[in-house]
Amino acid sequence: MLGLPDTFLQLGFVEDLIIAYNWVWPLSEVLHFVGLILLVGIVTIYDLRVMGVAKSMPVAPLRQLLPWAVLGLILCVFTGLVFVTGLWANVATHPMQAVATDVYLQLKLIFIALAGINLLVFYQGGVSRSVDNLAAGEDAPPLAKFIAATSMILWIGVVYWGRLIPWGL
Amino acid sequence: MGILEAIETSGFSMLVKQSGTAYVAVLAFHTIGLIFLAGVSGATAMRVLGVARSMPLAPIKEFYPLMYAGLWINVLTGSVLICLYPTEYVVDPSFYIKIGGVVAALTLVQKLKNHLYGGGEGMDTPAGVKKAKTLAASLLVAWLVATVTGRVIAYSVTTKVQTAIGVVIVVILGLLVIRFAGRSLGLVKS
Numbered sequence: 001m002l003g004l005p006d007t008f009l010q011l012g013f014v015e016d017l018i019i020a021y022n023w024v025w026p027l028s029e030v031l032h033f034v035g036l037i038l039l040v041g042i043v044t045i046y047d048l049r050v051m052g053v054a055k056s057m058p059v060a061p062l063r064q065l066l067p068w069a070v071l072g073l074i075l076c077v078f079t080g081l082v083f084v085t086g087l088w089a090n091v092a093t094h095p096m097q098a099v100a101t102d103v104y105l106q107l108k109l110i111f112i113a114l115a116g117i118n119l120l121v122f123y124q125g126g127v128s129r130s131v132d133n134l135a136a137g138e139d140a141p142p143l144a145k146f147i148a149a150t151s152m153i154l155w156i157g158v159v160y161w162g163r164l165i166p167w168g169l
Numbered sequence: 170m171g172i173l174e175a176i177e178t179s180g181f182s183m184l185v186k187q188s189g190t191a192y193v194a195v196l197a198f199h200t201i202g203l204i205f206l207a208g209v210s211g212a213t214a215m216r217v218l219g220v221a222r223s224m225p226l227a228p229i230k231e232f233y234p235l236m237y238a239g240l241w242i243n244v245l246t247g248s249v250l251i252c253l254y255p256t257e258y259v260v261d262p263s264f265y266i267k268i269g270g271v272v273a274a275l276t277l278v279q280k281l282k283n284h285l286y287g288g289g290e291g292m293d294t295p296a297g298v299k300k301a302k303t304l305a306a307s308l309l310v311a312w313l314v315a316t317v318t319g320r321v322i323a324y325s326v327t328t329k330v331q332t333a334i335g336v337v338i339v340v341i342l343g344l345l346v347i348r349f350a351g352r353s354l355g356l357v358k359s
Contacts, residue, residue: 022324023331030320030336036200037316041208045232054231057224064221065212067355136228156201163197167189 038072205239270315
């Protein structure tokens with residue numbers, strides 16, 4: 001794929017750890033789930049508020065939960081890298097081969113990329129400034145609501161496609 | 170044929186197992202339900218424990234419909250999943266630990282809800298704060314137990330125990346990081 005060897009994303013020391021210690025892969029799975037609960041759970045709460053649910057919640061204090069969503073993202077990225085770089089040790093499939101053939105992995109990665117672009121539009125496009133200091137009872141502008149709805153759908157999609165990855169290998 | 174075998178080989182169970190789409194969709198929605206359920210109740214617990222202190226408690230209750238949606242998604246998908254391999258689950262101790270964790274978590278969610286919003290002491294008195302924090306911390310532990318045991322059901326006993334020990338170590342390390350560096354990382358604000 002892309003002229004890269006199948007072993008491109010493989011890391012020997014990760015594979016060795018997974019083979020040597022049975023708990024590495026399941027521990028990574030558990031932490032991936034915890035990361036998802038933090039990331040998608042908190043982002044969904046924030047997105048729902050921007051969309052107009054729970055309007056009595058002012059947005060500025062709610063934003064204090066977002067660093068925990070970032071922590072969740074970091075957990076997911078770290079454990080996700082364990083899965084990718086150590087894939088051969090668990091299911092004897094090269095990671096590049098998985099990316100090339102597993103349609104669920106492809107969809108998950110596409111949804112993550114779209115969620116990232118959506119986030120960029122929210123912050124870099126200045127939409128976040130219209131939302132940051134919404135007081136209790138105030139409504140967000142329509143564009144912010146659209147971005148929030150898109151965010152929620154994309155992150156739920158990431159969870160959905162991600163859960164299906166083993167069946168696409 | 171016992172009732173469990175009958176359920177496992179029933180038309181419904183075989184239909185789901187043989188339909189690649191249905192089986193994986195049930196699994197995926199079970200995860201999504203968990204995220205809604207543990208996400209909203211976990212956020213409430215985190216607020217009680219001191220995260221996002223300026224976030225008012227009362228409006229959090231307005232997110233509870235999302236939490237209940239997650240609960241019903243998980244009751245439905247969990248029921249389907251149990252029907253697929255009941256003979257395996259009934260002899261697996263980790264299945265009972267998971268269900269125990271879920272029951273404990275749901276009980277604690279209700280107790281915390283009643284304490285905060287249902288005429289209980291709430292966070293207005295030192296005793297009320299202490300009770301709320303105990304409920305909140307217990308709730309997070311219960312969800313962690315349910316999540317870990319749910320994830321490791323498919324593994325050997327040795328791997329399950331080792332993974333659980335690994336989770337405990339990671340949680341302790343995480344709590345230490347939050348305790349000593351939480352403010353500078355933006356995870357805890359005054």
